[in-house]
Amino acid sequence: MSKIATAAPIPAVSRPALIAGLAIAIAGAVLFSTKAVVAKLLYRYHIDAITLIAFRMLFSLPFFAAVAVWKMRTEAPLASADRWRLLGLGLVGYYLSSFLDFLGLQYISVGLERLILFLTPTFVLMITSLFLKRRISRVEWLALGLSYTGIVLVFAHDLGAGAGSTVTGSLLVLGSAVTYAIYLLGSGEMVRRIGSLRLVSYAMCVSSVACILQFFLLRPASLLIQPAPVYWLSLVNGIFCTIFPVFMTMVAVQRIGATTASQAGMIGPVSTLFLGFAILGEPITSVQLAGTALVLVGIYMLSLKK
Structure with missing residues (x-):
């Protein structure tokens, strides 16, 4: 999922600045999408989702902790209520969402996983409609219809091909998308008050501690001893697929605005499809391409709405 928070419109930027911002947003989206491919490679070494996500957070936690400490020293302390909100956001938005995502990847293709996660804006829309009584417009209904028709196409294709337990994996990743939508709705007001950098660093620290604690509670410490490729792939997962895309997306939002950055991030599902083909040997069919489109x-239609 691309880490884009709602931001106020920014002034018009020059063409070179726009190109640079788009390049950063696209690179961040591709790197974040690559985590699914890296996870599939890690699963070849017979580790489970609990171990995988613990290694991911072990490598990324020092960086997020350093940013969090810097923010604590340079900015006013958080109110007690905000601390509890951040605890909840970190557990729901990054811990639970990531855990369900990696669990689901054990059963489905990276292409289907990325498409399901890409439905997060539709869940945000439906949650606001159900609980905040926001009316869904005709254009938004059309956008929802197109998005879910595409998912059904790809899902039916993978189900017919017998690609693992497609139903189980899809439901797990669907749960990941829903929990991340809840995180986005819950973080919208906080990000305006405390800033996206502070919010992300604190929430990621909470998530990292939860993932590492989960590992030591449910798995023996001896599982920390793994073949060298597991460490290298986990390093890539923690740094290039977690730290870099989170902060690259934030920089892109600051340069070109949230709407443009989110539209650039649409390259994510396409890149995952082709990376899965190139690295994992997952086939690309006309049905998958049609569903992705x-x-x-x-x-894209939803991203154009104010």
């Missing part, structure tokens, strides 16, 4: 068109 429908999802992208639907999400």
Whole structure:
């Protein structure tokens, strides 16, 4: 999922600045999408999701902790209520969402996983409609219809091909998308008050501690001893697929605005599809391409709404 928070419109930027911002947003989206491919490679070494996510956070926690400490020293302390909110956001938005995502990747293709996660804006829309009584417009209904038709196409294709337990994996990743949508809704007001950098660093620290604690509670410490490729792939997962895309997306939002950055991030599902083909040998079919196109068109239509 691309880590984009709602931001106020920014002034018009020059063409070189726009190109640079788009490049950063696209690179961040591709790197973040690559985590699914890296996870599939790690699963070849017979580790489970609990071990995988613990290694990911072990490598990324020092950086997020350093940013969090810097923010604590340079900015006013958080109110007690905000601390509890951050605890909840970190557990729901990064811990639970990431855990469900990596669990689901054990059963489905990286292409289907990325498309399901890309439905997060549609869940934000539906949650606001159900609980905040926000009316869904005709254009938004059309966007929802296109997006879910695309998912059904790809899901039916993978189900027919017998690609693992597609239903189980899809439901797990669907849960990941829903929990991340809840995080986005809960963080919208906080990010305006305390800033995206502070919010992300604190929430990621909470998530990292939860993932590492979960490992030591449920798995023997001896599982920390793994073949060298597990460490290298986990390093890539923690730094290039977690730290870099989180902060690259934030920089892109500051330069070109949240809407443009989110539209640039639509390259994510496409890049995952082709990376899965190139690295994992997952086939690319016309049905997958058609389903991906429908999802992208639907999400693009939603991104144009104010």
